[in-house]
Amino acid sequence: MVYGRSERPAGLAPAPVVTKILIAGGFGVGKTTLVGAISEVRPLRTEEDLSELGIGVDDTTSVELKRTTTVAMDFGRITFPGGAVLYLFGTPGQERFWFMWDELAFGALAAVVLADTRRLGDCFSSIDYFERRDTPFVVAANQFDGSPVYDAAAIRDALDVDRDVPVLACDARSRESVKEVLIASVAHALARHHADARR
Amino acid sequence: MTGDELWLDRDAGPVVRPYAVTRGRTRPPGIAAGLIDVVVSAGRRPAQAPGLGPEHRLLLGLCGEPTALADLASEADLPLGVVRVLVGDLQERALVKVVASAGGNQDEQVLRSVLDGLRAL
Numbered sequence: 329m330v331y332g333r334s335e336r337p338a339g340l341a342p343a344p345v346v347t348k349i350l351i352a353g354g355f356g357v358g359k360t361t362l363v364g365a366i367s368e369v370r371p372l373r374t375e376e377d378l379s380e381l382g383i384g385v386d387d388t389t390s391v392e393l394k395r396t397t398t399v400a401m402d403f404g405r406i407t408f409p410g411g412a413v414l415y416l417f418g419t420p421g422q423e424r425f426w427f428m429w430d431e432l433a434f435g436a437l438a439a440v441v442l443a444d445t446r447r448l449g450d451c452f453s454s455i456d457y458f459e460r461r462d463t464p465f466v467v468a469a470n471q472f473d474g475s476p477v478y479d480a481a482a483i484r485d486a487l488d489v490d491r492d493v494p495v496l497a498c499d500a501r502s503r504e505s506v507k508e509v510l511i512a513s514v515a516h517a518l519a520r521h522h523a524d525a526r527r
Numbered sequence: 528m529t530g531d532e533l534w535l536d537r538d539a540g541p542v543v544r545p546y547a548v549t550r551g552r553t554r555p556p557g558i559a560a561g562l563i564d565v566v567v568s569a570g571r572r573p574a575q576a577p578g579l580g581p582e583h584r585l586l587l588g589l590c591g592e593p594t595a596l597a598d599l600a601s602e603a604d605l606p607l608g609v610v611r612v613l614v615g616d617l618q619e620r621a622l623v624k625v626v627a628s629a630g631g632n633q634d635e636q637v638l639r640s641v642l643d644g645l646r647a648l
Contacts, residue, residue, distance in 0.1 A: 346563045346595055346628035347641055366648075372597055375545040375606035398545075398606065403597060408644030412637075415563055415597060431562060435628070437641060511645045518638045 345412035349513060350432055351402065352419045352458070353442035354450025358470045358500035359418035360402045362442060365506045367404030367416055374399050374428070399425050401432075414510075419454070429457060438513035439465040442500065446475050448486050455489060464517035468498040468509045492519075545606045548582045553608060555615020560596050562607070565626045566614055567593040579620075583613050590623060 351359045363369050375398055402418025417432050419425075433439070439458050443451045451467070458465040469483050478486075480495040489495065494512045499505040546553060560566065568590045579587075582605060589602050600610040617623040 344565050344593060344626065344628060345637055345640060346565055347637060348563050370598075370601045371604070372601045373606050374600075375608050403601060405598070406644075406648070408640075409647070410640065410644065412640050412644055413595070414641055414644065415595065417562070417597075434561065435563070437638060507645060507648055511642065514638055514642045514645060518635070518642060521633065521635055521638060 346415070347413065347437050348415040348417055348432075348435070349510060350417055350419060350436050350439040350463075351442060352439055352451070352454035352465075354444065354447065354454075357442045357444045357450065358472075359442055362440075362468075362470075362498075362500040362506050362509075363402045363404040363416045363418055365501055365503050366510070367406045369402060369404050372401045372403035374401070399428060401428075433458075433461055433463055436463060438517040439463050440509055440513050441465055441467045442498075443467055443469045443483065443487070444472065444475065445469050445478050445483065446472070448483070451487070455487060459490075464513070464520045466494040466496065466509065466513045466516055468496055468500075468512075470500045471497055492516075545609050548580060548605070549609055549612040552612050555612045556619045557615050559611055560614055560618075560625045561627065562597050563595045563628045565593045565595055565628060566590045566599060566617075566623050567626065568623055569621055571622055579616070582609075583617060586610065586613055587617060587622060593626070595628070596625075 351362055353359055360369065399420050401420060402416070404416040406414045406416070408414070419432055420428055441451050441454045441458065455465070455467070467483065467487060467489060469478070471477065480497065484495045487495070494516050496509065496512055498509045568587055582603070585603050586599055589599055596610060596614065597607065599614070600607045603610060614623060614625065618625055
């Protein structure tokens with residue numbers, strides 16, 4: 329499906345500033361916690377037609393009648409005093425829902441890859457995805473109780489991300505910490521925008 | 528879902544299969560609205576448009592103020608794909624307008640306003 333830009337009626341007020349940041353990372357890394365720390369988490373689900381999207385992903389031959397599958401997403405909203413709105417979308421954790429990512433990433437300001445230092449490998453696929461799509465992203469290492477504390481440079485080396493990609497530690501339960509992560513992601517997008525403009 | 532999970536009540540999903548309310552359609556009649564595109568009622572009464580189901584009317588009632596597609600789906604407790612089809616129907620009947628959001632990481636003004644907003648939280 330093509331998620332094109334909808335028509336913008338001429339002569340009307342400027343389009344509302346409605347933006348989104350993606351929160352990606354492996355299953356159970358704390359995406360729901362992060363979204364909930366800074367915004368009200370609201371239920372959002374989608375129902376995807378397996379006959380088109382699930383070919384090769386789900387074996388539907390034994391369930392002739394069930395042609396759709398439900399995907400639940402983390403979804404939060406922050407409304408700024410000026411009226412601009414920032415949505416946070418947690419990507420579905422399971423790899424079988426990759427087909428959702430293109431729509432989630434379309435038009436996103438930036439992305440946050442939440443990493444668990446005990447299993448860094450879980451976020452490789454998210455990093456690959458954003459690198460390929462050229463979506464500005466930061467890596468935030470969620471500090472779980474009892475998880476080893478690495479410095480940002482060690483995490484950067486382990487993940488082999490570009491030198492300009494911000495890597496920071498965070499506590500997904502803390503509003504202040506999550507705020508810093510989101511600020512870092514948008515600041516990085518802005519820096520990338522400036523760098524592109526100079527090219 | 529694995530075979531040994533038991534889903535009860537709301538977890539089991541609605542009694543009516545989601546795409547029943549769209550009469551089996553999984554795609555909207557026109558251009559599909561994006562996740563955060565903003566839907567707003569054109570202010571006409573739905574009574575003037577026969578052929579709309581209760582879900583169409585529910586959505587119309589929810590977008591009196593400009594409302595993002597994802598918010599509509601969340602508030603109506605309907606799957607996003609279903610809401611996209613229903614909003615397409617309403618758009619076809621000129622009952623709603625869909626306005627593309629001004630987001631995107633190529634717009635410096637948008638990036639700055641979000642950055643300022645986050646810093647002021």
